[in-house]
Amino acid sequence: MKTYLPPKFIVERDDSRCIRCEVCVNQCTFDVHSYDTEDAELKSHEENCVGCHRCVVFCPTEALTIRGNPLDYRENYNWRPEVIEDIIKQSETGGVLLTGMGNDKSYRIYWDHLVLNASQVTNPSIDPLREPMELSTYLGQKPDRVEFGSHGLTTELPPQVKLEVPVMFSAMSYGAVSLNVQESLARAATEMGTLWNTGEGGLHPKLYKYGDNTIVQVASGRFGVHPEYLNVAKVVEIKIGQGAKPGIGGHLPGEKVSAEVSSTRMIPKGTDALSPAPQHDIYSIEDLAQLVYALKEATNYTKPVAVKIAAVHNSAAIASGMVRAGADIIVLDGLRGSTGAAPKIIRDNVGIPIELALASVDDRLRQEGIRNQASVVIAGGIRNSGDVAKAIALGADAIYIGTAALVALGCTLCQQCHTGKCAWGICTTDPWLTKRVNPDIGARRLSNLLRGWSLELKDILGGMGINALESLRGNRLHLRGVGLTDTELEILGVRMAGS
């Protein structure tokens, strides 16, 4: 069938700069560039271009420019180009449209409507270059009080996990991302004193040595879950839902299930790895409690058990139930949470913004007097240390980053994760492509990112006159809203700037 889809991008090649080295041909995984030997000329199949910039970055003479195709349809606010082209795609395939990464729609980003405070006159700001500034965070269940006996402290805390920086790497499974990506994450987490998350694809034996900085996930497919897997980790996370696709399961196509993926996931090579939409042993909150305690039993009560849900309308009530079901850590993944593959219609339309979910969950747990019983971790579209500081002030104990970490490794959010053709070698298992992420360099880029954010967080804290992160946590007086309605301010528990 002749496609009616026009090219999204225009490839401009400066012939006076091009040296015919064919780097672009070799780097592009979408067959945009080709070399015509007869004419000694490079040609472009622009209709294939996804705008990933791999060729631009690697062209040694900077001969390439990729521009958006202006594509002037008649202006129509309702029938925007994306809408038209989605219909074209479906009329040509008859399928569910798939996509990768997080929701890219213009829903309000509340981080951009929140501003932070600083000290002036009545209390001093603290200079982090000259004074200690503490970012350490402990995740896990805490009692409401400590007790002392005749020989001192008698309170024994449930298992706690220390983070040197309150930013962890979000779940990205082996199979969705390559082993080199996971190794980069694991090594950076180890170096920076934080945690990375296996996702639902099991843990490759090569990465067991990073167990002390690893969160292992137990998801609906139960891929790669066995006693050794659970016990090597620092935290066990039950995945109920994901921000990019609340209520939807996962599908790793058979082509991505290589020999290594197959052995790690404990499924036959070349078979599709299907994660059911629900966990079929959890149809209710009491079922969740059973799985939480099954995992605690399996790990002899030595590790916190986290439960991750997508942020949806009733998050506050659900989170309260999760705490009562024994979860030591609540993970909320918001509307902008990313994915390796999801139905586009789900990604773009289901779930609620993480800022609102976080504010209401933190409030609810406090109202019920159970906030100390669980740590709250959020995920979904956190872009920089400013977002991190705002999330902590709203009430988060720590933050997961996924997309930001992948961007550090080269990702440019071209949203082709589901194709397995990632030109940056991140979201693929093709051995020719996965080599593009060198774990030595990947770990360094990720550590640098966290180091940079740590320094910025210390500047932010010091400016507020605070020298420990726990004094910012849930301290919404250090936030003000700009351009928000009364209802939004009320839900966020934040006052309007100037008030």
Place this chain on the structure above:
Amino acid sequence: MKLKELSRINNFYHDDKVIDACSIFGMMDTSGNRFSGKPVVEAIANMHVRGNGLGGGFAIYGLYPEYANYYAFHIMYLSREGQAKVEDFLRHKFHVIDAKEVPTKPTPGIVNPPLVWRYFLEVKVEESNGQSEGDYVVDRVMEINTKMEEAFVFSSGKNMAVFKGVGYPEEIAEYFCLEQYEGYLWTAHGRFPTNTPGWWGGAHPFNILDWTVIHNGEISSYGINRRYLEQFGYNCTMQTDTEVVAYVVDLLIRRHGLPVEIVAKILAPPFWSYIERCSPKEQKLFRTLRQVYGSLLLNGPFTVIIAHQGEMIGLTDRIRLRPLTVGVKESVLYLSSEESAIRLVSPDLDRAWIPMGGEPIVGSLGKPLKPEKASVAEIKSVRKC
């Protein structure tokens, strides 16, 4: 009954919290000898410029030995009607042993003073529904403060009282004729609020039962301290840092039964880097305290003097952003914002020093003053001019 808008009265502009700075002074004779307030008033007056005349106050312990077994309520009234209603309420909830107006004298600088009355009360056990006496009294004080118009309880402890108001502390002392009282422990406060027109109930000391707090500082962690306390049923109606300190002390010492030294490590905890250098036992203790009570860390500049029957505690934030000087002369312990105020009333000190940030200084009745662990500066002698 409709809640009265205490936060509106005390926090007139509805700011995040009431911001103020201050002078503070405490003097305790650990042998229990009672002394007059003369040196205390002199000392706090010496720090006149640290306040701005919008608040001054005193707490005195060992004040009413003849009524030592009764709760001494000092209540401020803005009208006779308010007084009548509260007195009805008191008669219903307590046995009123004695009731008198607190003596005052006209003082320049003191304008529109409220009526202040003192009552000696005994809990009516039949009214208390099995509640502990302390909880019963706290609830009744909250009831008066939040529900009854034109009235506010200054203090509610046994054998102690708070005298406070709008004015410089030396004016408040003159107005309440403090020269005629004696106690073994006095604390005094001169206030410099930046965002309140001043209200008699908003002056320091803050009191609940026999606990008082005077405070110099602005606590940047206020937002989370307050939200944490709300989980335990405390309503921060006054919207001041000082109120938070008072409630934290009530929660940790009275309800959680923690010793003062431990409470100091919660309010001003050691840094993680210090904790890592401690013995395994201390590491576990400090780590547990920070993990459990992280939300009660008072972050930002503060010096507090906390007092209750038989004990006076001085504490600064952990990086000592507000001043505190300690002086010792025989059995008398002095705590002050400025050393000069101590020297003025006791020129010949045995010792004077500036304690380390977060290091509590505790004076206890009948216990010799322990040498402090570490100090920022030891002040050996003063050059005579």
